[in-house]
Amino acid sequence: MTRNRLSLRSTLAVALAATLATAILAIAFAGWIGHGSSILLSMAESGLAWCF
DSSP states (O other), rough: HHHHHHHHHHHHHHHHHHHHHHHHHHHHHHHHHHHHHHHHHHHHHHTGGGGG
C-alpha cells in the first residue's frame, strides 16, 4: 500500500509541475505576442538585438 500511495503522490506532483510550467510558458508566449515588436525595438535601440 505504501508504494501505491507514493506513486500516486509523485504522479500528482509531476502533473502539477507540468501544469504550472505550461501556464508560465503560455503567459510568456502571450506576452511575447502582445509586446514582441516593442521588446525587439527597444533592444535594437540599446544594442542588444544581436542576441536574437
